[in-house]
Amino acid sequence: MPELRPPVRPIKGQMLALRMDPAAPLLTHVVWAPGAYLVPRRDGRLLVGATVEEKGYDMSLTAGGMLTLLEAAWRAVPAVEELPIEEMWVGHRPGSRDDAPILGPGPLDGLVYATGHHRNGILLTPVTANAIALQFENDAFSEHRSLATR
Numbered sequence: 001m002p003e004l005r006p007p008v009r010p011i012k013g014q015m016l017a018l019r020m021d022p023a024a025p026l027l028t029h030v031v032w033a034p035g036a037y038l039v040p041r042r043d044g045r046l047l048v049g050a051t052v053e054e055k056g057y058d059m060s061l062t063a064g065g066m067l068t069l070l071e072a073a074w075r076a077v078p079a080v081e082e083l084p085i086e087e088m089w090v091g092h093r094p095g096s097r098d099d100a101p102i103l104g105p106g107p108l109d110g111l112v113y114a115t116g117h118h119r120n121g122i123l124l125t126p127v128t129a130n131a132i133a134l135q136f137e138n139d140a141f142s143e144h145r146s147l148a149t150r
């Protein structure tokens with residue numbers, strides 16, 4: 001039933017992983033550069049992310065998306081041009097209308113929303129879990145207040 005779906009839309013993100021030498025990694029810390037971030041992993045992968053696109057559920061990897069990320073990464077750390085590309089992928093972030101997370105009762109009894117975290121859902125996991133747990137502890141759902149129309 002569409003009216004029971006959380007009020008979020010997909011925000012497309014393209015990313016890629018480069019392969020560093022784990023014995024002599026090009027980077028050992030995160031770099032936030034204009035247009036891209038670079039995240040080195042212990043296994044030698046270097047993640048480069050991410051585009052932010054209003055394209056619905058489009059799953060295509062595009063030349064423009066990869067070009068944007070690689071150019072931004074290369075401007076910050078020129079030596080990335082030597083690294084092999086290991087993987088490229090697309091994901092979708094749940095975005096709310098005001099870009100703020102949606103935490104609380106849905107339109108059905110017992111349905112609880114914890115969504116709309118856009119680019120920061122992983123980062124905000126502990127805060128989100130805490131907020132929802134506190135709402136249960138304080139019995140905030142006994143008086144039904146739906147966030148479905150937000």
Ligand SMILES: Cc1cc2nc3c(=O)[nH]c(=O)nc-3n(C[C@H](O)[C@H](O)[C@H](O)COP(=O)(O)OP(=O)(O)OC[C@H]3O[C@@H](n4cnc5c(N)ncnc54)[C@H](O)[C@@H]3O)c2cc1C
Nearest residue numbers: 013014015050091092093115117118119120121122123124
């Ligand atoms: C490219 C990219 C880079 C990102 N980088 C970061 C980052 O660096 N830091 C950060 O904090 N966040 C990042 N995010 C955002 C983060 O991934 C999201 O905010 C987070 O995953 C949202 O969590 P969620 O549980 O609400 O949704 P999701 O993680 O999307 O989980 C929803 C789950 O529901 C399942 N599902 C969907 N429909 C149904 C159905 N009908 N029945 C059953 N199951 C269903 C899906 O398969 C999925 O497993 C990134 C996202 C993308 C796409």
